Amino acid sequence: MPSLQLSDEGRLRHLLSIDGLPRERIVQLLDRAEALRVAAERGHLKLPILRGRTVVNLFFEDSTRTRTTFQLAAERLSADVVNLDVARSSTSKGESLLDTLATLAAMRCDLFVVRHPQSGAAHFIASHAPAGISVLNAGDGRNAHPTQALLDVYTIRRHKGPDFSGLKVTVVGDVLHSRVARSNLQALAALGVGELRVVGPRTLVPEHLDELGVQRHDRLDDGLADADVVIMLRLQKERMRGALLPSEGEFYRLYGLTRERLARAKPDCIVMHPGPINRGVEIESEVADGPQSVILEQVGNGLYIRMAVMAQILGDQVLDSEREGQSA
Amino acid sequence: MRPILIRRALLQPQAQRVDVRIADGHYQAIGASVPALPDDQIIEADDLWLMPGVADPLTRLREPGQTHKTTIAREARAALARGITWLGMAPDTQPPIESRAVLELVDNRARSAGGAGVRAICAITRDQGLAELAGLQSAGAALAADVGTPIQDSGLLRRALLYAASVSMPVLLQPIDLSLQGDGVAHNGPVAARLGLAGIPVSAETVAVARIVLLAEESGAQVLIGPLSCADSLPLIAQAQARGVNVSAMVSTLQLSLNELDLYPFRAYLHLQPPLRTEGDREALLQAVRHGLISVLCSDHQPHDVDAQLAPFPETAVGASTLDAHLGLGLRLVQRGELGLAEFIERACLAPRRWLGLAAAAFTVGSPADCILLDPHRDVALTISTLLSGGRNSPFLGWRLPGQIRLAVRETQCWQPESAT
Numbered sequence: 123m124p125s126l127q128l129s130d131e132g133r134l135r136h137l138l139s140i141d142g143l144p145r146e147r148i149v150q151l152l153d154r155a156e157a158l159r160v161a162a163e164r165g166h167l168k169l170p171i172l173r174g175r176t177v178v179n180l181f182f183e184d185s186t187r188t189r190t191t192f193q194l195a196a197e198r199l200s201a202d203v204v205n206l207d208v209a210r211s212s213t214s215k216g217e218s219l220l221d222t223l224a225t226l227a228a229m230r231c232d233l234f235v236v237r238h239p240q241s242g243a244a245h246f247i248a249s250h251a252p253a254g255i256s257v258l259n260a261g262d263g264r265n266a267h268p269t270q271a272l273l274d275v276y277t278i279r280r281h282k283g284p285d286f287s288g289l290k291v292t293v294v295g296d297v298l299h300s301r302v303a304r305s306n307l308q309a310l311a312a313l314g315v316g317e318l319r320v321v322g323p324r325t326l327v328p329e330h331l332d333e334l335g336v337q338r339h340d341r342l343d344d345g346l347a348d349a350d351v352v353i354m355l356r357l358q359k360e361r362m363r364g365a366l367l368p369s370e371g372e373f374y375r376l377y378g379l380t381r382e383r384l385a386r387a388k389p390d391c392i393v394m395h396p397g398p399i400n401r402g403v404e405i406e407s408e409v410a411d412g413p414q415s416v417i418l419e420q421v422g423n424g425l426y427i428r429m430a431v432m433a434q435i436l437g438d439q440v441l442d443s444e445r446e447g448q449s450a
Numbered sequence: 451m452r453p454i455l456i457r458r459a460l461l462q463p464q465a466q467r468v469d470v471r472i473a474d475g476h477y478q479a480i481g482a483s484v485p486a487l488p489d490d491q492i493i494e495a496d497d498l499w500l501m502p503g504v505a506d507p508l509t510r511l512r513e514p515g516q517t518h519k520t521t522i523a524r525e526a527r528a529a530l531a532r533g534i535t536w537l538g539m540a541p542d543t544q545p546p547i548e549s550r551a552v553l554e555l556v557d558n559r560a561r562s563a564g565g566a567g568v569r570a571i572c573a574i575t576r577d578q579g580l581a582e583l584a585g586l587q588s589a590g591a592a593l594a595a596d597v598g599t600p601i602q603d604s605g606l607l608r609r610a611l612l613y614a615a616s617v618s619m620p621v622l623l624q625p626i627d628l629s630l631q632g633d634g635v636a637h638n639g640p641v642a643a644r645l646g647l648a649g650i651p652v653s654a655e656t657v658a659v660a661r662i663v664l665l666a667e668e669s670g671a672q673v674l675i676g677p678l679s680c681a682d683s684l685p686l687i688a689q690a691q692a693r694g695v696n697v698s699a700m701v702s703t704l705q706l707s708l709n710e711l712d713l714y715p716f717r718a719y720l721h722l723q724p725p726l727r728t729e730g731d732r733e734a735l736l737q738a739v740r741h742g743l744i745s746v747l748c749s750d751h752q753p754h755d756v757d758a759q760l761a762p763f764p765e766t767a768v769g770a771s772t773l774d775a776h777l778g779l780g781l782r783l784v785q786r787g788e789l790g791l792a793e794f795i796e797r798a799c800l801a802p803r804r805w806l807g808l809a810a811a812a813f814t815v816g817s818p819a820d821c822i823l824l825d826p827h828r829d830v831a832l833t834i835s836t837l838l839s840g841g842r843n844s845p846f847l848g849w850r851l852p853g854q855i856r857l858a859v860r861e862t863q864c865w866q867p868e869s870a871t
Contacts, residue, residue: 126715141644141715220760241646242716242763250760263764265646304646328649330640 126248134434136248136257139266140308148312149284152276154430155423162426171433172201176231180222181260182208182238187398188260191421192235195428201436204231219243220250227252232436234258241265241301256435264299270396271305273427275313277420278351281392286310290317292345292387294377295355295404296326302396303355307334321345322377325366342377349387353394354379354404370403380406384414392416451475451864452491454857455484459495459823461813463792468500472819475861480815495823498856501795502811503535503566503820504777507700507802508597508622508677508748510769511537511568512840513559514552515544520753520840522556525773526565527865528838533777533822533853535860537566538748538806541573542598548573548581550589557590564863569806571595574610574621584617592807593674595622602628604661611669620672620805622700625658625683626723635764637679637725641710647764650725652680659683663690666697674805676700677750679724681734688743699743701735702750703779703798704772706789708732708845716763719845723768736788739797746805747798749776753841771841774832778851781826785852823857830854 125142129135134147161169177196179189189205196203206226226234233256236244241263248257261267282289291310297303297320310318311334318336320327327338339345346352357373367373379393393405393415401407410417453473461468469484470477486492506529512519522539529537539556541547547556547570560568572591573581583594594614600623601607614621631654636642638649659675663686666673675687678701690697704722709729713720720726738744752769759766772779780798783789803810811820829850830836837844858865 139715218757218760219762238762240762240764245716246762262762263646264648301646304644328643329638330643333640333644 126245136244136251136259137268137431137435138244138248138257138259140268140271140305140312141266143268143312145312145314148272148275148309151272151427151430151434152279154434155272155276155426158426158429158433168198168200170200172196172199172436175201175233175436176204177201177233177235177432178204178206178226178231180206180208180226180234180236182236182243183261185237185261188237191424192260192428195425195432198425199429199432201432219247223247223250227255232256233432235260237261239263258431258435261301264301264304266305267301268305269424269428269431270302271309272431273420273424274306274353274394274396275309276427277394277416277423278392280423281416282350286313286315288316289350290319290348291315291351291353292319292321292349293353293355294321294342294345294379296358297322297355298326298328299358300355306353307331307336311335319345319349323367342379342383343386346383346386349391351392351394352379352384352387354399356396356398356400357403370400374403378402378404378406379409381408381412384409390414394420397421451862453478453487453489454859454864455486455490455492456495456500456823456857457492459498459500461500463795470500470813470821472859475819477813477815477817477819480813493823493857495856497825497827498823499826500821500823502799503822503858503860504533504798505536505538505800505802505806505808506534506749506751506773506776507538507593507746507805508702509537509539509751509773510542510753511539512753513543514555519755519758522559522568523563523565524840525751525753526560526563526568528773528840529566530858530860530863530865531565531838531855532774533824533855533858534566534773535820535822535858536803536806536808537568538593538802539568539570540597541571541595546573547571547591548576550582550585553586553589553591565865566863567860569593569808571622574614575601575606578606580610580613583614583619587617587619592620593622593805594619595624597622597624599628600624600626600658604665607661608665608669611665611671611673615669615671620674622674622676622805623662624677625655625662625675627654627657630654630657631723634725635721636713637710637727639710639728641713645713645715650723652682652727655680655724656682656686659686663687663695663697666690667693667695670696672696674698674700674746676746677702677705677724677748678735678744679705679727679731681731684734684738684743691743698745699738700746700748701739701744702748702772703776703783704750704770704845706732706736706739706783707779712845717845718759718763718766719770719843721763721766721768722770736783740789740793742793745797746801747780747794748802749773751776751839751841753839754843756842759843767843769843771837771839771844772846773839773841774837774844775846775849775851778830778853779846781853782851785826818861819859820861821859822855825854825856826852828852828854
């Protein structure tokens with residue numbers, strides 16, 4: 123089945139999901155992010171790569187954090203940015219999703235960064251997008267959050283090197299409802315990670331993850347043994363409907379990452395979290411703020427990854443400008 | 451309607467060459483060689499199969515209440531052109547077919563529609579109580595059904611079945627435990643896990659099947675369970691049948707033709723209840739159809755307008771438009787050797803008639819004509835412009851299905867391709 127994400131010539135037209143993205147593409151994006159980081163460290167914070175292009179943040183779900191990062195990424199590339207807060211837009215007055223899109227498309231916007239509460243929303247929008255319009259999935263329901271996964275594997279690469287085959291990575295928490303978890307598992311599998319483990323109560327972990335070669339563990343201690351990387355997920359209250367957990371307290375008792383528990387992992391195990399963190403629910407403050415935590419670095423890396431993705435989607439002609447920025 | 455003389459058709463499943471003359475909505479002559487009369491339209495049928503018309507026991511026709519999707523008239527005409535001579539119409543219209551008034555309205559629409567005949571299926575309950583099954587029966591309903599959002603209160607279901615048994619009204623029950631289905635939109639398997647779609651576990655069906663089978667046993671009601679999707683439902687039904695419980699099973703041709711992998715990635719028009727399950731489930735259901743554990747085939751036709759489907763997958767309306775593909779899907783299974791032609795004809799053309807209270811489709815002189823003539827060697831291409839149903843949500847767009855209809859007759863209603871007459 124032809125991928126919706128890639129154009130006929132094999133260019134990245136949309137970024138909807140890590141699922142279906144070849145390894146080389148992922149590595150290419152990580153390399154590009156690295157180049158942008160280097161340019162920034164040399165003082166080239168703002169690059170003219172996307173000057174004259176318009177990026178629209180189409181957020182159907184509240185998220186000041188992520189939207190701000192995308193906005194900043196677009197502005198650092200000199201794009202014009204439009205923020206569409208759907209709650210106040212005409213979509214809440216009954217205008218259909220596609221009509222909203224068509225209106226924006228008529229105003230010559232190049233890239234839609236979309237966050238939506240339903241799985242498949244980005245795919246739906248991309249499959250109806252007119253030619254010349256690209257879609258970047260900033261999170262759709264529980265399905266995918268590709269830029270989060272890219273920044274996570276980029277972070278891992280910076281600490282553990284490009285060869286993932288010897289790594290043991292453990293993902294802990296509400297995997298069932300987590301698009302971050304889904305995208306991360308797919309990215310790690312694509313990059314050939316040695317061992318992939320998932321830890322959580324069975325009400326919050328899907329049964330059918332064997333496709334990706336994932337081991338499920340009921341107990342955190344088993345899942346953390348000799349881990350090189352642990353990714354803690356936020357307990358997503360807004361996504362849980364019905365009785366999936368008795369209490370946050372019990373979750374912390376069973377799955378909370380404390381210093382004591384972290385000691386089961388390798389001494390140089392890095393601690394990750396997509397944020398925002400719930401202190402005392404999935405992670406102990408001392409761990410979140412401790413020497414093994416790379417949580418704040420993830421946020422910074424997210425900016426370069428998003429810049430890299432936007433630059434990649436909106437055209438390869440930008441490569442020359444970047445190189446100029448690097449060598450100057 | 452001019453009299454029609456069909457020459458040397460291959461009558462199926464007997465595989466017998468036969469001539470048939472149809473006049474005034476009846477079979478006037480049937481034999482090895484019937485002489486032509488001057489007024490006859492003659493159809494040379496050497497390459498064609500002659501079969502009883504398909505009787506589709508579960509369809510949504512959206513009238514009254516949702517005629518922006520389609521109408522009884524449109525679907526009845528589309529059905530006949532697709533080889534379906536009778537439609538069983540589900541009661542979950544707006545308002546539902548739970549009173550004589552609505553039943554009569556539907557009957558009137560059906561009669562003036564032409565095309566396939568329409569049998570209204572009435573509801574079992576009304577306003578948390580029982581529907582007037584006897585009254586509805588005397589107004590023409592031969593089957594009552596609880597489909598879509600079925601009764602969840604076991605006590606109410608038991609009383610409804612006891613009452614249906616008292617008036618000898620057979621009952622069609624869709625097996626769904628709504629609390630287990632939850633907000634699920636796809637089978638709780640690898641595809642849903644991969645796509646982040648809320649899953650519907652197998653138990654959402656099997657728990658309901660178990661409940662239905664046990665209550666059917668206690669009440670003595672005659673029950674048809676379906677449409678099914680899970681292999682695990684089958685042993686429950688088989689065991690009940692072995693105990694002598696009056697329970698039968700039904701599946702849609704769509705469930706026999708697709709599986710959950712066809713959903714990937716977020717394919718429109720496959721948001722279904724019951725959902726598409728695994729290939730293992732599909733094969734088990736097919737085997738049950740072959741052996742007769744599942745004795746009835748339906749289309750489970752649920753036509754929707756375009757807007758209902760223009761949304762992210764979980765927000766699309768439930769159900770696929772399958773009327774145009776129903777017969778073709780069955781013939782495709784026959785061609786692939788997955789189902790015998792005799793079994794298909796029994797499950798799709800004959801058995802459903804008994805449930806809908808229709809006369810058997812007998813090829814005897816003097817009987818009402820009810821048959822189709824089709825070319826098994828020619829395909830039908832389903833495209834957005836060739837769809838006949840008002841439902842735009844066909845998962846089979848782009849498919850070529852075997853069986854071009856050359857003639858469809860239901861009493862005095864007759865359909866032929868434009869090129870014919």
